[in-house]
Amino acid sequence: MDVDVDGVDQTVSTGALASWEAVDAHVASAFRRNRDHAEGSVADYIPILAAADPELFGVCAVDVGGGVHTAGDTEHEFSIQSISKAFVYALVCDRFGHEVVRERVGVNNTGLAFNSVVAIELNEGHPMNPMVNAGAIATTALMPGSTADAQWVAVQDGLSRFAGRPLELNQLVYQSEAATNQRNRAIAGLLESYGRVELDPLEVVDVYTKQCALNVSAHDLAVMGATLADGGMNPVTGEQVVSPEVCRDTLAVMAANGLYERSGEWLFEIGLPGKSGVSGGIVTIAPGKAGIGVFSPRLDSAGNSVRGQRATAYLSRALGLNIFASEAHRVTSAPAEHEERR
Numbered sequence: 001m002d003v004d005v006d007g008v009d010q011t012v013s014t015g016a017l018a019s020w021e022a023v024d025a026h027v028a029s030a031f032r033r034n035r036d037h038a039e040g041s042v043a044d045y046i047p048i049l050a051a052a053d054p055e056l057f058g059v060c061a062v063d064v065g066g067g068v069h070t071a072g073d074t075e076h077e078f079s080i081q082s083i084s085k086a087f088v089y090a091l092v093c094d095r096f097g098h099e100v101v102r103e104r105v106g107v108n109n110t111g112l113a114f115n116s117v118v119a120i121e122l123n124e125g126h127p128m129n130p131m132v133n134a135g136a137i138a139t140t141a142l143m144p145g146s147t148a149d150a151q152w153v154a155v156q157d158g159l160s161r162f163a164g165r166p167l168e169l170n171q172l173v174y175q176s177e178a179a180t181n182q183r184n185r186a187i188a189g190l191l192e193s194y195g196r197v198e199l200d201p202l203e204v205v206d207v208y209t210k211q212c213a214l215n216v217s218a219h220d221l222a223v224m225g226a227t228l229a230d231g232g233m234n235p236v237t238g239e240q241v242v243s244p245e246v247c248r249d250t251l252a253v254m255a256a257n258g259l260y261e262r263s264g265e266w267l268f269e270i271g272l273p274g275k276s277g278v279s280g281g282i283v284t285i286a287p288g289k290a291g292i293g294v295f296s297p298r299l300d301s302a303g304n305s306v307r308g309q310r311a312t313a314y315l316s317r318a319l320g321l322n323i324f325a326s327e328a329h330r331v332t333s334a335p336a337e338h339e340e341r342r
């Protein structure tokens, strides 16, 4: 992962987020430092996504107190794509609990692309984790509702509660993907053959395709992330969307799998759970502190927004958010206290 954190102190904050003004200034810097970075390419395997303006770029942080910090195109709406997987997973965990979901869907990284069929075969039909297409389809199949329509309503309503506003289906994206999602249909059929999907696989894929086509903005993603950061309480509406235990489990799965086969690199550079999607969004969670939503359509070869990763790396470093860092690891150019005394 190519990040730009030159000149940024690796400060470590074990307490609350920095002051309001400091967060605003760092969000503005994350935007400014990366807006001219033009590496990567816009996804085109879903035809309509190829029409996205590659220059769009937004960075938003929402703290657990509900404070909003924005720079760039943070109100521009785009289809949520794979980021939906994290939130549908949380809803299903809330319904079935930790053990059932761990057994049925799994939590381990495949090390392979998000739409890999080989990964299913290599693991005897186990979908492995909810952040790849196979696991996400198996997870959506567990949403409440006796019909596909009822399950779709539950998905739309659940994700809207995370966002704190009604999210709408992007019909153009849905139709474009529904016409070209033969691979996801094959994945669902394969899961059915292994007894991992008990409903009509084509109906489940249809609900999954709609879930990926829900429109969000970077601002929405930050609110959704802040809800996971705050033990399931939406900081804007005050609603308890899922339990703190579900947030804990969801964040662990995101940390291990949220950026597909690049999840290790992401964790190494950024040290926070995150989830990306092929339209160019990434949501990141600083537990107990904030949600970060970024959007820019140019992707790396794994399908993760390039500017989005860079902006998030900057914020993690500048705001001291890395969960693996502690005061003992503080990197500072000033001499340590015991050296000064000598």
Ligand SMILES: NC(=O)CC[C@H](N)C(=O)O
Residues within 6 Å of the ligand: 081, 082, 083, 114, 115, 133, 177, 184, 209, 212, 276, 277, 278, 279, 303
């Ligand atoms: N990585 C993604 O965002 C993929 C989501 C997309 N809807 C798919 O199923 O292929």
